[in-house]
Amino acid sequence: MSAEQNLESAGANLRAASASMPFPQMRVRKPIRQGFMAFAAGLAVALMIGVPLYLARTSPPDGAPVAAPGETTTTGSLGTTTTSVTPTTTTTESAAPACGTELPYQVTLPEDFIGPMAGPAPHGPHPAEDGQLVMHWLGRDGSVEIRWPANQEYLERAEWGSEPVWGGPDMDFALFFSVIPAKDEWPAEIGGFELLPTDLMTGPCDAIQVVTYGPGYDGVLGRRGVAYGANGVEELTIYPDLLRPRDKVLVVETLETTEVPEVVECQDGPGVEDVPPNKAGTTPDSSVFDTPEEALQDILGTDIAETWPNVGYFELVTPDGIVTYGNPLDDNSPDPRPDNGLVISVTVIEVEGGWTVTEWETSGC
């Protein structure tokens, strides 16, 4: 049978399966978006009756713990710590939090982060703005700061209703993210933020600003600028593999090898019956570059590599002169080695006039 016949059959079987599945009840969650205008009106009233003065007297100083960390669990696969965030204070001296006194997310950070603590990150240059809920977490080399709503400067540049760059239309909150402009400018605000407005956003309270500061995180974000995933409206996860130390570079090391390690498949786990297969492709129309590294850099800028890391590749050279760039499975370990398996491989060969990418493979997850 041809592919078309197989596809027709596979499509029909899947349609039959979906038609016969138990009816999925809609999991409606408590709406968390709060009308900004209503809050703004309330805020104006509060300002008029002097509430800010009362709040200023009762708010803890910046840097004081917001609340005792809640239940802490470690998820081995991600190596993260999940902390229930229950801040109850504002850090501004003149206004109550405009959007709420508790973040709408459960925030998950790498396990070596301490927090949350009230107020702006010590490495960051900006004081809290009126009505902003601000908190931060301290890591070994810097800090992660969350603001709700985002800084006015960013909000003014938001294109409400535009298609998200990162995130998705199923996210209730837009997320900002930024990168440090230069490695030696520390402490420095992370500039060049990525704005993530979703088409669901109706106002400032739909935007949370997430920024990292510190010398350790300037490689975090790199080309694409994303450093977290958002679990709908319930969780905000900052993955450790995206908080990369600054010494991470595009090509970590060049190794000569007789055999290139395989790209490992996604791991299954309890309840996971369906492990996505590896993805692979060829790039017959690749441009030619002066060096193999430039060829790698080129594919990293394409849609194919949308979710690939842009640092931490090993250059593996086989006796036949073929170069494979491999992103190791144990990329989060202190001493990652490609021998333990790869999650991404990019094959580059020498052709007339230079080097070109011929094929790539990634784990399916």
Added chain:
Amino acid sequence: MFIDEKVHRRTDVSGQHDPLVSGLEPFDDFYRREIRRLVGLAYAVSGSRLAADDIAQEAMLAAYRKWDEVGRLDSPAGWVRRVVSNQAVSSVRRRIAEAKGLGRLAARLTVSELPEIPEESEWIWREVRRLPKRQIQVIALRYYDQLSLSEIAEVLDCTKETANTHLRRARQTLDRRLEDRGDST
């Protein structure tokens, strides 16, 4: 714009959007009609039964929250299909959705999963998921959802020609793999 000019808004003769005038479909009816197919589409693209349910639910939730707008599009179903196909093809999104699905399983909450399909069909869908993202989406929309090229182009916000190119290349690749499989068995 996510809802772009190609997906024209439905208006009545007076140009107003009054639900009573323009006949906005109740969301519940839309949900009941579309949810199962959406789960199937999410599975076709993502390959994860756990993630498929979650991705479809998220898309429906998104539609629900702005139903006054989405419900007036020419094709609300096309809108949620675009959301699902984009989310399902994202590896990060899939990983998150699976984690959430596992969480619900752990909490013994209901997760509606697709029944098994014949292994031969599973094999084909696995091979489809090895294709480039756009090709996966086009194949799923064409052979699972039975959309025309014009409808696929609208859902994926591309031209009909582009959709056709993706479709042709995907089929060529799958034909080669079928040949390889035949050679090896």
